[in-house]
Amino acid sequence: MSLLSIHDVSYSYPGRPAALTGMTATVTRPEVIAIAGPNGAGKSTLLDILAGQKAPTSGSCRIQGEEIQSMDRKDLCRRVAHIPQTIPADVPFTMEEVILTGRIPYGRGLYENEDDMAAMEEAIRSARLDTFRGRPFSGLSGGEKQRVLVAAALCQQSKILLLDEPGAHLDPENEAQLWELLTDLRDSGHLVLVVTHHLALAAQNANRIWLLDGGRLVADAGPLEAMRPDALEHVFHVPFHWHQSAEGRVFLTYGR
């Protein structure tokens, strides 16, 4: 049984051309999949559909064999944690309280229990947020906020993580740490889908790339194959180059 299967999924916003057309892909094992493509290629739409935020116009998405649309919301959120690009910056809660929202899919009562607090501790540790305890969310920097949101998703203890441009506000150190965390999560059995414009980092860290263009999946393969310079140039309209350093590291650059 596949972990995630997307079959012929299309989505169109009312009165506009299709944002996603005939997307088909299957994931059978824990991976880090980077979803890349120009603005408006349908990356966030795909993530929203997998998170149950939007219902596909046609086609079906299954998680561990179960159709997303017919799943109970809380059940879906115990399996899939979605982090949108932003949440309101003035949320008047502390960083711990934001992280604990990840426990809502598990909770029936009004209060967090021991398990919830243990999951929060684990998430704080994994996201290296120990020094921010008790800080109000609104007082954190953009990058710190992003890390708190990632921690909230970890606190949700879902096997599938959907991240929408988590690196957008991060400095190089934090972004490197984020990718390290994502690959660690893969190694501990998570499926991580991450929308990103940072192709070089995606190429280094992801083991699979979904390249989207105009709502269509144009490549689904490992970084070296999916990110062939000609394919990337066709999609992004700038030349790309693969390089190899003296130590044998492979990296990607772009621009004229």
Add this chain to the structure above:
Amino acid sequence: MFRSIGTKARKEGYSSRMAVDFRRRVLRVLILSLLAAIVTATVCPFIGGPGMDYEKLWRREAPDWNIFVNLRMPRTLLALLTGAALSGAGAMFQALLRDPLATPSNLGVSAAASLGAVAAIAFSKGDDTMFPIVWFAALVGAAAVIILVAALGALRKFSSFTLLLSGIAFNGICLSLILLMHSLAGITKSFQITHWLMGGIDAVEYPILLVLAISILPVCVWMLRLSRTLNVISYGETWATGRGVDCRKVTWQGFAAGALLVGGTTAITGPIAFVGLIVPHLLRRVVGPDYRLLMPASIFGGGAFLVVCDTISRSILSPVEIPVGVTTALLGGPFFVWLLWSR
């Protein structure tokens, strides 16, 4: 290695302390706000107004005993229930609309209830309109809004912002129809309409209070149980949906519940301004933004607030009574302005 064990123990201590502290705070807020409601409801019937002969009251003699039992007590209870309903609904709307300036009247419920009541006064035959008819008409007006909201929620996708704007538009329509009827009414009716629109806590019969309590208290309990969900809804719809909350369902259920609270009380008291706005805001500054603290504080604190306002209303110019809507608006208006300018 020892260091890591020590760190772990410290962290676990920290998080369990956090949970215990929070439960203590909830209990403290619950007890304090409940106490405020009980104390005001116990003390206020005895004070203010033209003064009471406490010896006669103690001996259960007329007229003071009758005034106390048939006028002051039901009035206090009505103020308690109305304040709790308006303030609780206000706190809920502020979360659902993610707007600190949202109040129950934004939905148009109180305007619709007023429209129903004013229509009943204007179109009735006699000069002295019977109370149950006005109450029933006001309820019909409020119910119309509830049905409209429920239909909107069931028919198509909408945002809370769309609902807010529709409510404001609906509010305007109702107010202009009230104005129209008012301008066409005779002098006696016009006085009655004006009096109703001013809003006021009047003594009502105990069976009516019972009906009101039975319809309001379950909704209040429902709102208390919703408080953790209200917290996550204030993070925005996307985040809440990603944490397993069915935002659309909660939004329209919340609007229907709020309409019931506001419609049910407004039908009896007439429109009472600002309770739903100032009480949750003042309490937010005291207990913080967590609805598990804010909701009980708003419900009990709102009740206490309106009991106090009503006591001021019947005492400050005694023996003349001023409508409680005037007292709340005179307290609430300046606060509203301050809130706008300090944001």
